Amino acid sequence: MATRKTLAVGSAAGFSGDRTDAAAPVVRTLVARGGPAALIFETLAERTLALAQIARRADPDAGYEPLLDELLEPILAPCLKAGIRIVSNFGAANPAGAARRIHAIARKQGLRAPRVAVITGDDLSGAVHRKLLRDGIGASFDSLDVVSANAYLGAEPIAAAIAAGAEIVVAGRVADPSLVVGPAMAHFGWAANDWERLGRATMAGHLLECGAQVTGGYFADPGHKDVPRLHDVGFPIAEIDADGQCTITKAAGTGGCVTERTVKEQLLYEVHDPAAYLTPDVTADISEASVRAAGRDRVSLSGVRGHARPDRLKVNVCHEAGWLAEGEISYAGPGAERRARLAAEVLAKRLRPALEIRVDLIGVVSVFADDRGRLVKATPAGDARDVRLRVATAHRDRREAERLTREVTALYTCGPAGGGGVRTALRPRLDIVSCFVPRAAVHAGFELVGA
Amino acid sequence: MSRKTTVALHALAHGRTGDKGDRSNVSLIAYRPEFLETIVAEVTEARVAKQFAHRKPRSVKRYVLPKLGALNFVLDGVLDGGVNGALNLDAHGKSLAFLLLELPIAIPAKLVPLLSDSKTSKIPRRRKQ
Numbered sequence: 001m002a003t004r005k006t007l008a009v010g011s012a013a014g015f016s017g018d019r020t021d022a023a024a025p026v027v028r029t030l031v032a033r034g035g036p037a038a039l040i041f042e043t044l045a046e047r048t049l050a051l052a053q054i055a056r057r058a059d060p061d062a063g064y065e066p067l068l069d070e071l072l073e074p075i076l077a078p079c080l081k082a083g084i085r086i087v088s089n090f091g092a093a094n095p096a097g098a099a100r101r102i103h104a105i106a107r108k109q110g111l112r113a114p115r116v117a118v119i120t121g122d123d124l125s126g127a128v129h130r131k132l133l134r135d136g137i138g139a140s141f142d143s144l145d146v147v148s149a150n151a152y153l154g155a156e157p158i159a160a161a162i163a164a165g166a167e168i169v170v171a172g173r174v175a176d177p178s179l180v181v182g183p184a185m186a187h188f189g190w191a192a193n194d195w196e197r198l199g200r201a202t203m204a205g206h207l208l209e210c211g212a213q214v215t216g217g218y219f220a221d222p223g224h225k226d227v228p229r230l231h232d233v234g235f236p237i238a239e240i241d242a243d244g245q246c247t248i249t250k251a252a253g254t255g256g257c258v259t260e261r262t263v264k265e266q267l268l269y270e271v272h273d274p275a276a277y278l279t280p281d282v283t284a285d286i287s288e289a290s291v292r293a294a295g296r297d298r299v300s301l302s303g304v305r306g307h308a309r310p311d312r313l314k315v316n317v318c319h320e321a322g323w324l325a326e327g328e329i330s331y332a333g334p335g336a337e338r339r340a341r342l343a344a345e346v347l348a349k350r351l352r353p354a355l356e357i358r359v360d361l362i363g364v365v366s367v368f369a370d371d372r373g374r375l376v377k378a379t380p381a382g383d384a385r386d387v388r389l390r391v392a393t394a395h396r397d398r399r400e401a402e403r404l405t406r407e408v409t410a411l412y413t414c415g416p417a418g419g420g421g422v423r424t425a426l427r428p429r430l431d432i433v434s435c436f437v438p439r440a441a442v443h444a445g446f447e448l449v450g451a
Numbered sequence: 452m453s454r455k456t457t458v459a460l461h462a463l464a465h466g467r468t469g470d471k472g473d474r475s476n477v478s479l480i481a482y483r484p485e486f487l488e489t490i491v492a493e494v495t496e497a498r499v500a501k502q503f504a505h506r507k508p509r510s511v512k513r514y515v516l517p518k519l520g521a522l523n524f525v526l527d528g529v530l531d532g533g534v535n536g537a538l539n540l541d542a543h544g545k546s547l548a549f550l551l552l553e554l555p556i557a558i559p560a561k562l563v564p565l566l567s568d569s570k571t572s573k574i575p576r577r578r579k580q
Binding site: 046047218219221224225261264265266267268269270271272273274286287288289290291303321324358360366367368369370371372374375378390392393394429430431432434 | 471474482538539
């Protein structure tokens, strides 16, 4: 095979709720650069899919990324014109619904109908899959109130969809790096067992999957790690060669920076054993990896290896898990910390034994602490003069959880002196159990959908 | 024998926390190659376990990545069940890299001139217990 040109892959979202103005500068840069290119949006955290499944129950047309229009409208026309493939998991619980919406957006903008592919097979929430999930999770599965169950699919169906002519690939649950590996496989014609190349492209995908986290977002620490124009941080672009090696850069004319330090932080993000970063596609190995600056806002990654992919696929089963109740109240001025601590005692005495509460003294000790209150107890009372007391609890029964919000509100008249600014929240909780299922039990594929 | 100075790990390294379920990983990346040897010697699994003691880690595993000038710590059981179960405002534990960066580190005198801005990396004052 002739050596194919470098593939440029831009990233325009790192989670559901990321900036919707990120994509345009990335696409402008890809267009100006010329040559083959793809654009990914990663919008699916573990819980996002369960929330999408709930939305779909209420409205059969819903259940895909709620910001889909805002994400796509600014860039759909230039991507179609320049042949930039769009690959995303923004289908969430309803990829077919997202595909219909994309066609509607194209019509509204007076564009021709794009060729959209929907990735299928990840959704295991149907009754037919119950036995499979029970085998994976065990008997505790029977007591779960399941909201969603999705297997992490890999790059193969994405690559196949692109090879079949798809301009936009809409997936639900796929492994985040596979959003990049898929278009690279299709472009370079890599085999599904080309572990070295898949391993390298997987780490390119890993560097892109969190959007600005590799270009100076989530990085600044003034005086130690300064980032220029953080308010306008640009999103990343990976230039991937035929061997899967990549150079990370970013959208032209934007803030942020790509340095060896930003790339190292993201390279190790959510990595456990560096020799075995597992995805459905490959076991990537960064134990011998290194990064090297290759010009302004350009960093090359090398030394990544790949080993055979895992035999089984990971499945996340999301289930209902009762209620989370939270309440906050502020104390300031002389004795503020003592008054906040007294308020916490009042709440604990009123709510026990049915409810155990977590106590945070914001401004004294909070997020570093633990739910059991060990660190708060070990921190002797001091004289902080501006303290926000925050308490939280969880319970299966909504009415029981709600007692916390009522008791925090009652501190206005029944608690220590001078408390103000009560805020309370009561939310349903979702929890996730993961299991592994045989690859053969999951039927990953794609469908090209008409306009 | 050279005199030792004590600084917060924050003066020597930067890091980021990731979470999956009840497992947290904290990367630690040396600001300069010269710092790595001291970091590897000082930031042991045992010291990290102690720094996170109130979160009762089931295990602390350290990986050293010399080519990146970095370490990666994997801490099991420190997230009170993880993002969906914990009552913490920061249920992901995203702030935890900075708990590790508070660790006091004794450094050899030869490294002192290499510190970029030691003013902002003072050892945090803990309330006397």
